[in-house]
Amino acid sequence: MLHCGARFLHRRVLTLWSPQVLTQKSSSSKTVPETASKKPQSSSSSLNLDDGKVFRLKTKWELSRGLLVFFLCSSPWLVQKLLSFTRRILGRRLWTSALRLTLYGQFVAGETHKEIKETLQRLQHLGVRPLLAVPIEEDVGEEKEGTCELIPFHVFSSVSLFAFISPFLLNLWSYFLNVYVVVLFHYPQEVSFSCLSQEENQHFQKSLRRLNSVAEYAVEKGVRVLVDAEYTYINPALTLVTIAMMATWNTQKPWISNTYQAYLKDTLERLKQDVALAERLGVCFGVKLVRGAYLNKERKLAKEKGYPDPVQPSWEATNESYRRCLDFGLDQVSQVKERFEMIVATHNEASVTHAVQRMSQMGINKNAGPISFGQLLGMCDQVSLALGQAGYAIYKSIPYGSVEEVIPYLIRRAHENQSVLLGIRKERDLLRLELWRRILRRP
Numbered sequence: 001m002l003h004c005g006a007r008f009l010h011r012r013v014l015t016l017w018s019p020q021v022l023t024q025k026s027s028s029s030k031t032v033p034e035t036a037s038k039k040p041q042s043s044s045s046s047l048n049l050d051d052g053k054v055f056r057l058k059t060k061w062e063l064s065r066g067l068l069v070f071f072l073c074s075s076p077w078l079v080q081k082l083l084s085f086t087r088r089i090l091g092r093r094l095w096t097s098a099l100r101l102t103l104y105g106q107f108v109a110g111e112t113h114k115e116i117k118e119t120l121q122r123l124q125h126l127g128v129r130p131l132l133a134v135p136i137e138e139d140v141g142e143e144k145e146g147t148c149e150l151i152p153f154h155v156f157s158s159v160s161l162f163a164f165i166s167p168f169l170l171n172l173w174s175y176f177l178n179v180y181v182v183v184l185f186h187y188p189q190e191v192s193f194s195c196l197s198q199e200e201n202q203h204f205q206k207s208l209r210r211l212n213s214v215a216e217y218a219v220e221k222g223v224r225v226l227v228d229a230e231y232t233y234i235n236p237a238l239t240l241v242t243i244a245m246m247a248t249w250n251t252q253k254p255w256i257s258n259t260y261q262a263y264l265k266d267t268l269e270r271l272k273q274d275v276a277l278a279e280r281l282g283v284c285f286g287v288k289l290v291r292g293a294y295l296n297k298e299r300k301l302a303k304e305k306g307y308p309d310p311v312q313p314s315w316e317a318t319n320e321s322y323r324r325c326l327d328f329g330l331d332q333v334s335q336v337k338e339r340f341e342m343i344v345a346t347h348n349e350a351s352v353t354h355a356v357q358r359m360s361q362m363g364i365n366k367n368a369g370p371i372s373f374g375q376l377l378g379m380c381d382q383v384s385l386a387l388g389q390a391g392y393a394i395y396k397s398i399p400y401g402s403v404e405e406v407i408p409y410l411i412r413r414a415h416e417n418q419s420v421l422l423g424i425r426k427e428r429d430l431l432r433l434e435l436w437r438r439i440l441r442r443p
Contacts, residue, residue, distance in 0.1 A: 047356050047390055049349050052430035054385035057126055063435045069106040069378070070428045079103070080411055096403045106378040108406050109398040116400050123396055127388025131226070131374060131395040211241065215249045215256060226288045226343065229259035232298060232310050243274060250284040254341045257286025262322035263295060263312050271325055275332060275340075285332075287342040288374065289325055291318055322351055330358050333370050343395065345374035352383055356392070366392045382427050 055063065072079055087095045099105075109119040109132070120130040218225045227242045229235055242258040249255050260271050271287070278285040295311055302309045312318040329342040344355050352373065356366075364371055372393035375384050387394040399406055 047353065047386060049353075049383055049386050052382060052434055054382060054389060055430055055434040057385060058381075058434070060435065060438060063431050063438075065102060065106060066378075066381075066431050067428060067435070069102055070424045070431075072103070073424070083407065083411070099403050099407070103410060104403055104406065107376070107399065107410055109377065109400040111400065111402050116398075119398065123398075126385055127391075127394070128384055129372075129393065129395045131397045133228075133397045133399050208241075211245065212248070215245050219249055219255050224255055224257065224286065224341075226257045226286070227259060229261050229290070229292075231294055231301075232264065233301075239270075239274065243277065246278060246283050246285065247281050250278070250286070251282075252284070254284035254286035254339070257288050257341065257343070259288040259290060260325060261290055261292035262325050263292035263318045264298075264310050265312055265321075266310070267321060268325050268328065271328065279336075284339040284341075286340075287329055288345050289322065289329065289342060290345045291322055291348070319348070319350070322346070322348070323354060326351065326355060327358070330355070330362065330364075330371070333364065334362055338370060341370040341372075343372045343374045345397075347375055347380040347383065349383060352387070366390075368393070379424065380427060382430050 058066075072082065083099075086098065090098060109116045109130075116132070123130055215225065217223075225245075227238065227245075230238060239258060242256060245256045246254075246258075258274065260267050275285055292311075298311050299309055302311075312321055326342075326344060329340070332340040333342070344351065346352060355371065355373070359366060359369075359371055372395060373384075373387055374395045374397055377396045377398045384394050384396060399409055
């Protein structure tokens with residue numbers, strides 16, 4: 001049986017995109033600022049996340065809407081039932097209007113280019129940077145058409161490979177990875193999997209060409225691409241494709257980043273292996289570090305199929321895993337400087353505080369350095385706004401699209417992030433205090 005190890009990847013990964021790759025422009029006039037300054041500014045370790053004064057930047061309507069939405073989101077079951085009930089009562093038009101004023105308005109940038117741009121400009125005024133995310137929620141057996149658009153007035157874009165490659169093919173490719181990846185690298189122009197039909201093979205080849213087009217366009221426009229992680233039975237294929245993209249496009253800067261989920265037991269080891277592979281390939285490496293959102297499904301599948309549970313045994317263990325991965329990333333920054341970038345994607349205040357303190361100790365530029373922070377639009381604003389006002393690079397992950405397209409995304413986020421949604425009590429209390437301050441006209 002053929003086996004694909006690190007040494008083989010070192011020799012072959014560069015060939016994956018060679019048939020479609022266009023020559024990179026050596027001088028891109030629309031690149032983003034350098035990821036690290038020659039004279040790093042020292043980061044301040046003092047970051048107050050408790051006083052709520054940053055909510056004075058919000059309007060009364062934003063405060064009121066936030067309180068209503070967080071009340072609803074405290075019960076994901078209530079959100080789903082309410083959406084179904086109100087749609088039958090109100091009808092499609094009124095239901096859509098009501099959602100635009102509440103859930104949609106809280107968590108989504110908009111549908112049209114004009115609406116999205118207005119949202120981004122409002123965030124930038126608050127010191128927060130945009131990270132547009134394609135709201136595609138899909139699994140094996142849930143085939144949907146997907147599109148991806150990179151809008152060139154932001155510097156990060158999060159994409160799901162489900163927009164390019166069928167989940168069925170990714171799952172199958174992950175299963176046969178050790179056998180068929182050899183064929184893929186040996187014959188990039190005639191990639192053909194015997195386990196796939198002719199139509200599926202054509203779909204796969206077209207997907208690779210589309211992904212390469214996205215990477216080329218992103219580099220040309222100065223937009224960094226963050227590839228989302230999904231389920232454990234698909235992630236091997238996602239990681240392989242992402243590293244192949246890195247091998248082609250990360251020669252000068254980490255334009256392409258892979259996502260690592262700290263709630264999985266083997267995350268730190270896989271992260272170290274992938275970083276070592278990138279070093280051998282001589283390319284830059286980008287990381288989006290998250291805790292993860294598929295805990296219940298992963299455990300259910302492990303139990304049903306009889307394999308070891310891949311998820312950390314407790315919330316505390318997940319936090320420790322996140323801290324270790326975060327420290328590893330920060331250590332990489334100290335070693336390779338601008339050739340490694342990491343976005344600390346978390347709503348956890350302890351993780352944010354730990355990152356800020358270590359950045360201060362290491363003298364990492366908080367505004368234009370290789371470390372940035374990421375959170376979801378409409379959530380954890382007491383942290384996001386505090387980071388932005390303190391001068392840190394903070395990005396909001398912003399889904400966009402019509403109400404019909406985005407609602408499945410919001411419902412799934414509500415179910416998969418109950419630990420986050422149930423932890424919004426602090427933000428809700430701060431919103432309430434700020435609203436009462438304005439009503440009572442207190443200074």
